[in-house]
Amino acid sequence: MSINLGLEGVHVLVTGAAGGIGLETVHTFRQLGARVTAHYNSNIGELAALEDIVAIQADVRDESGVQNLLNDAAEKNGGPVSVLIVNHGIWPTNDAPIADMRLDQWSNTLAVNLTGPFLLCRQYLQALRSASDAIKDTASIIFIGSTAGKFGEAGHGDYSATKSALMYGLTPTVSSTRHQNHTFDTADIVLCVAQE
Numbered sequence: 001m002s003i004n005l006g007l008e009g010v011h012v013l014v015t016g017a018a019g020g021i022g023l024e025t026v027h028t029f030r031q032l033g034a035r036v037t038a039h040y041n042s043n044i045g046e047l048a049a050l051e052d053i054v055a056i057q058a059d060v061r062d063e064s065g066v067q068n069l070l071n072d073a074a075e076k077n078g079g080p081v082s083v084l085i086v087n088h089g090i091w092p093t094n095d096a097p098i099a100d101m102r103l104d105q106w107s108n109t110l111a112v113n114l115t116g117p118f119l120l121c122r123q124y125l126q127a128l129r130s131a132s133d134a135i136k137d138t139a140s141i142i143f144i145g146s147t148a149g150k151f152g153e154a155g156h157g158d159y160s161a162t163k164s165a166l167m168y169g170l171t172p173t174v175s176s177t178r179h180q181n182h183t184f185d186t187a188d189i190v191l192c193v194a195q196e
Contacts, residue, residue: 061115
């Protein structure tokens, strides 16, 4: 017996989908019958072999790139995105204590891991304003957090700070906006925390 989660034909956009949690999320939603758009930054990876998805490259730090990502997803995958899964993120591989971290590393991690989710949510929520009731009925934003956002991580203060801001700032803010009866913010908001 299979369980119907109501995702058959629902358009799901997964950011950071070329590997790890993102790629597994793509596989899961495909199995549930969703129409999946898979975002990647620079390397399409295993997504290239999946014939039943739409893979789109975009730089989430760039406002017009995010606008194009949502517009292209709607155009190439049968209509507006209903479920946004904000999974992308960078974790610089070099251990850099705060005292030694370069400003360009700090700034880039914040741009990808925090400005990117802001731009994605803003564009998605703006699109919901004119979406059909069918899209709004399944509208959701799912944020992928990290234990580093709760407990910190030595040598990776940039990553920890962004995940904390995402989990304890952006997520509840987007959720509380929804609960203030803003008619365009009809999406359910979910936070999932990945354990490193």
